[in-house]
Amino acid sequence: MSTVFDPGAEAARATGAILDDTLHGSSRGIVVDSPPGAGKSTLVVRAALELAAAGHPLMVIAQTNAQVDDLVVRLAEKDPELPVGRLHSSDSDPYDKVLDGLANVTKSAKAADLAGLDVVISTAAKWAHVKNVEPWGHAIVDEAYQMRSDALLAVAGLFERALFVGDPGQLDPFSIVGADQWAGLSYDPSASAVSTLLAHNPELPQHRLPVSWRLPASAAPLVSDAFYPYTPFRSGTDHGDRKLSFGVASDGSGPDRVLDEAAESGWGLLELPARHTPRTDPEAVRAVALVVRRLLDRGGVATSERADEPVPVTADRVAVGTAHRDQAAAVRAALAELGVTGVAVDTANRLQGREFDVTVVLHPLSGRPDATAFHLETGRLCVLASRHRHACVVVCREGVADLLDEHPSTEPVQLGVTVKFPDGWEANHAVLAHLAEHRVRWKP
C-alpha cells in the first residue's frame, strides 16, 4: 500500500504539533530540527505571535544582530500592533536603521527599559549580560544549533521554558582554542546548545519540519541523503513545479552550457581542467563571474508556485558562495569588471539562512593540493548546496575525487560524543558523484 505524500499536510501537521507543545505542553524545552528552507523563520514568527496572543510575554534569542533585526521586521509585518522590544548593544550602529521606521518597536540597550513588552528580542551575546531581571515564562532560541553550549549556559537562567529551533546541518559553532578536554562531557562548552540540552534532558519532545519549501525536487533528495541521512526530509514541490528558462539561446560556451544543464536538471558542474591553483584561482573566479553574467544576460526567468507568471531572475535573486573571504573578494572584483552589481557574494558562514533562485558555488576543494578538515567540513558544503530554489551551478577544477582519495578521512574520535552528522569526506564524495552526472567540461 502506498500513500501519496502531501507536503502541505505533512508540514502543517508538524507545525501544529510544535505549536501545541509550545503553547500547551508541560516540558521545559522543545527542540525543532529544520532542514534548509523548511520554514524555520515562519515557525519562529508564528510561535512568537501565538504565545504573545495567549498572554505569554516572551524573549527571543538569536545569534547575530542581522538575524535579530530580520525577526523584528518579520514580526512587524505579521502584526504591526505587537509591542516588540529590540535589546541592543551599546556599540555604535547597534541595529538596522529600518527598525527606526517601525512604530511598534522599542529599542534600548537596557533590558529594564523594555520590561512589560510582549516580545523582547536580542542576540545571545547581549542577553548574557542581562542580570537581575524577573525570568520570562517563555523563550524562543533561534539558530540553536549555531549557538554554543556556553552561550546557552549564560542565558538559560533568564527563562522558564523554551522552544529551540535550528538547522543541524549547517556549520557547527567553533572555538578559537582547543576544547578537547571537555569532549564527551554532556555540557562541553564548545558543543552546540542543542547537544547539551538534549544530553541533559533526553525526554524533551523533538520535532522535525519534514518539508523543504526552498529546495526543488531536484535538490532535496541529494541534500537529504548526503547531509541528513538519519533525519531525511522531502521537497515541498515536485519535478515540473518549478522551471528555469532563458530568453536568449545558448552561445555554446561552457558557461551557457552549464546554465542550460542546471536549468534542465537543477544542478550543473562546470569543470575546468585539473590544476593546482592558489585559493583565488583566477580562471575559476572568472568562470564563476561569467556564469553569473550570462545568467543575467540571457534573461533567466523562474516559474514557481510563488507566482502565476514567470519571474525574471534578477541580480538580487542570485548568490555566489565560496569557502574563503579572499575568494569572495576576488569574485566581487571579477563581477565588477563584468559590470555585474547586486549579486550577493559571500562565504558559507555568511550565506547561512539565506535563500536565492540560483546559486553559483566555487567548490571549496577546487584546485587545492590538499583537503583539510576546514574544507571537508560537512556544514560548509551543505550550506553552499542548499541556498537555491531553482538551480545550483558548481565551478570546480577536475580532480577533486582523486584529491579526496588521497586524503582519506582519519578523524579522531572522542568517546561519548554523539554522532550527529555524516562524515565530511563521505558527504563530499556523495555530492561529487551526483554532480558528475551534470558535468560540462570547459577550457576557458
Place this chain on the structure above:
Amino acid sequence: MDKGVLATALGSPAPFGQSQFAFMRGNAFEAKVKADGGAELLRLLYERLGGSSPAPGPDVATPDLSAAGPEGRAARTALALREATAAGGWALLDHPMLALEVAGSPAYLEPDAVVVHPDGRWTVVEIKSFPMIDSSADASKVGAAARQAAVYVLALERVAAVTERAEVGQRVLLVCPKDFSNLPTASVVDVRKQRAVTRRQLTRLTRIEDIAAGLPEGTTFDPACPSEELDAAVAAVPPAYAPECLAACELAFHCRAKSRAEGAVEALGRSVRGELGGLTTVAGVLAAAAGKEGDPADPTVAALRRAAALRAEALESAAVLRADAGEAASVAGAGTPEGAAACR
C-alpha cells in the same frame, strides 16, 4: 613484504618497533578481558549494549574456530555465526576470521572478538591497551580503532546478508584499561561514519585496480596485521610523500629523502602547498618570491612577493631597533658557545 627490511635495505631504516613492555601488557590485558570464557567482556557488553536481551549466563557459547588457513578459518567463522544466531543465545567468537574483498583480492581480517546477541545482533569488540582515564581516551587512537572496527562491520555484513535473523551492530564495544589500573572498562563507539567512509573507499578502490594489478604476483594481505595492510591497499595510489607518512610507514624516511632531493614543497607539510598554487618546488617558490621568476599577475606570485617584502622589511626594522638599543643583532646561534648539534 617486510617494509622495515626493505627500508633498511634502501638505507633509510625507520625508528619503528614495539617495546616488549607494551607488547606484554597488551597481551596480558586481552587475556584478562577474555578470561573465564569472556565473562568480564560479556558483562561489560551487556551493561552497555545489552538492550532487552536476557543477561548472559554461564551457558554462553564459545565455538571453536580453528581451521586450516585463513580461508578455512573464515568459512568456520561464518558457520559458527550462523549456528550461534540460529541458536538464539549469547555467543562469543574469540578471534574470528573474516574475509573482505579489497580491490579484487580477498583480505582476511581478525577482530579481537565478535559477540552474537540472542536477538541476532552481532557486535564487534575491540580490545586496546591504551587507557580510558575518567571516561576519555586518546582521540586519535580511538579514531584508529573505530576505522578498524568499521572494516570488520563491513566484512561481517557480507556474512549477515546470507544469515537469517542476523544484523550487524553499527555500534562497537571498545574495551580498554580503566584509569591507571589493569581493570577493563568499555565504551560504545558509533562507527556509522567510519563504515560509510570505508565502504566508499572500497568502491573507489576498484578504480585503482590497475595499480593493484601492477603488484608482483602473489601479493597477499597478511592476516596478522589486517588494518595496516588494508590502509596500505587504500593508499596504493602513486606514492606521494607527506610528513604524516613518518609515523605510519617504514619507507617514509626513504621517500622523504627523495622528496627533499626533488625540492618538493610537500616535504614541509601538506598545508604548505595550500597557498602555493601551481608552484611545487622550493627553488621555484623562492625564485618567484625574489622576483626572478613567475608572472606578477598570478595571485600566488603576487602574494609571495608581498610576503617576502614584508618579511624583509620587518627583519630589517628589528635589526635597526636592536642596533639602536646597543645590542648586537644576533640571530639564532650566532654567538652560542657550544654551537653544535644536539645529541652527538
Place this chain on the structure above:
Amino acid sequence: MSLITTLARLEAVDSGRAQPLATVRHRHLTDRPLVLVPLTTAGEAGAPLGALVGTDREAPRLLAVAQPRDRDLRFAFLAELAEAVLPHIESYADVVEPAERNETDPATGKKTKVEVELCTDAGQLIVPSRAGVEFVRLLGRSMRFRRTAEDDPDTPYPAPARVPLLGRWLTHYGERARVPGSSLLLTATDLLNRHWATGQSSLEDQHLGALLSWIDPPAGSSGAEAALRAELARDGEGQLLCPPAGPATDPDFDNRLLAPAIERYDRARTALASAEDGLAADARLGELSGAEREIRSLLARVMLPTWDAVWRGLDLLRELPEGSRAEDRWTRDRWSFTAHRDRVRSGEPPQPRRDDAVTAAQKLASRETAQAQLEAQEALDDPLVLAGRRLAGEAFLGTVTDVEMTYTESKRPSPRPLVTVRTDERPHLGERTKVYRSLEGKPQTAEFVRAEEEPDQDGDVLLVLRILDRMGRGKEPAPGSVPEPGDRIAWTLFEHDQRGGPKLPDPEETPWTHGGPPGADAATRAEQPDPVTPEDLL
C-alpha cells in the same frame, strides 16, 4: 600556516638553517626555571620510569624506578619527585607583594577593591616536548586523589606524604599550560618553534634534537644533515644517539638494554629474598644494588642528551630580548600561581576529575580571551608578527599626509579629527571598520571613513580615518594625541585589549539546560581516590 611562515621555512631549506619567526622572545623565562625530563614505561598509563630534574644544568637530579611494576618503587619515585619539585614551587610561595583585586560583594552586587597578596615571581617548569606536558597532567591526575596514611590511617597502600600535594600542583601547571600565552609550564619544542622556522615540517619539529639541529647546526653541517643524524643515527649497540625526548622511550632501548637489565634486577631481588644467611644476603644485596645502578645509568644515558638539549634551547631563546608585553602575561601567571597557593593553603580539596559545566565554560571563555590577547600582543611587540597580520589584511602601516579637524555635533563638541594616511597596503576595510593604534602603550580607536578612488602609480592609496577617542575631555585634543603629517603609524583592525565575557551563573545555580546544580554529594564523589587492587600488576 601563513604564507610568511611558509616562506621562512622555504628559506630555511634553502640556507640549511632555521630562519627567525620572531624578533623578540614572546614568552617570559624566569631566572631559575625547573627543567623536568620524564620517562615512562611503554604501554603503561601510570608507571614512570625515571626523570632528570633540577634548576642547575650541571647537576640534574636523577630519579629512576628499577622495576616500574612495583608499587613501592613507584611510590618512592613519586616521593622523590615531590622532594625535587615542591621545594622549588614553595620557594616562590612566600615572597609576595601587595596587590588589588576586584571582587563583587555577594550581598550588594557592588564591585570593590580588595587588598590581596601576589607572589612576586612564580616557579616555572620546562619540559622537553608536548608529550611531556601530557605526562605532567597524567602524573597530576594519578597523584592528586591519593590518600596518605595521615589522611586516612585505614587507606590501603597509603601514598607517601607529599605525593598528593605534588599531584595538585602538577595538575595546576598542566591546566595552566592550556591557556594561550601562559608560561608557568612550557615545552622546549614549542618555545623554539614559536621563534624559528626550520626547513622541515611542523611534525618533524616535534623532535627536539632535530629541531635544535636546524636552529644551531654544528660547524660544517647543514640543518638537514644534522637533523637526520639526530633522528636516525645509532651507536654500535644499535641505540639512538639522540634518544626520544620522552616520556616515551625507543623500543630498541627497551628491548635490547632495559628489559634485560630489569630482568637482572628481578633475579637479584628474588635471590636476595631467598638468601639463607647474612653472608649470602650481603653478596646478593651487592648484586641487587649493582643491577639497580645499571638501570639508573641506562636511564641517565638516554635522558642526558634531552636534558642538555632543553638547556641549549633555553640559551638560544635567552639571546632574544623579551617582548615588552610578555611581562603582562607573566603577571597573569603569577596571579594563577598565587590563587592555587591560596586554594592549597585554605585546605580546599584537589581539583575534580572533570570540570563542572560552569567551570568548563569559564575556562573556555578565558582562554579565548587569552588567545585573542596573545595574538594582538605579539603583533604589537614584534614587527615580524605584525608583517604576517599586514599580509593578511588585518593591519597596515601608513604615513600621515593630512589632518583635518572636525567636531561632533553635540552641545559640547568633542574633537573628531580626520586623518589621511598614505599606504601601499590593502587592509580589509569596510564602511566604519574600526582600526586601532598604540598610543603610549594604550590603544587609540579610529574608524575608516573612505578611500581615494584609484591607486597611484606606486600602488599607494589614501585612506581617511576618523580618530574617536583618547584625546582628552576638552574641545581641543590633548597634545600628542592626534597623529601629525609625516608620522608613520601601524594600524590594526584587531583590538589590542580584550573585553572579558559575561558573568556566568554560580555552579550552584547551573540551569536545567546544563543538568542543574551539581548537588551536595557531587564534590565528595569527585574526590574519591581511585580504587586500588591488591595485585600490583599494572
